[in-house]
Amino acid sequence: MAFELPDLPYSHDALASLGMSRETLEYHHDLHHKAYVDNGNKLIAGTEWESKTLEDIVKGTYASGAVAQSGIFNNASQHWNHMQFWEMMGPNGNSMPGELAKAIDESFGAVEKFKQDFSAAGAGQFGSGWCWLVKNADGSLAVTKTENGVNPLCFNQTALLGCDVWEHSYYIDFRNKRPAYLANFLDNLVNWENVASRM
């Protein structure tokens, strides 16, 4: 089915005092995300993917491994990734629900250790990509990093939290300081209730 650019779930100014400016959201949502939507729609038109759900397009084109599918995969996965990313942040979602904190404690030993692992994954992703908190099929939690548009759907994992570490996500507000962007993301931007709802 055709991709559609969703509105941000908050105003373009809503995160400015938390370290993500209006200018970043205008470029990132209104231009970058829109380009994935527009290019994806052009590429799936007239193909077998046109009638499929976004999740099926991401999984199917990744599993095919075909170079000819890579353009569709890249745009579809980035469209999906950004829809999750906007929802995973918020202007006032800064306290972690107890059920989520307990699951993180059990998997990582402590919330602070999880944050260290997540930040290290994001800082250590060479080039463009994402870092994630995922739930595996067996229920365990893990931190991962992926290149470009690759995401947890490709590995049958549930994405609980994802952070975009493409330069377009942080260069306006943090310049080249990706670790500072990641620390601010975890401390100020994450909507932990949204993360918990994905469990």
Ligand code: MN3
């Ligand atoms: Mn992005």
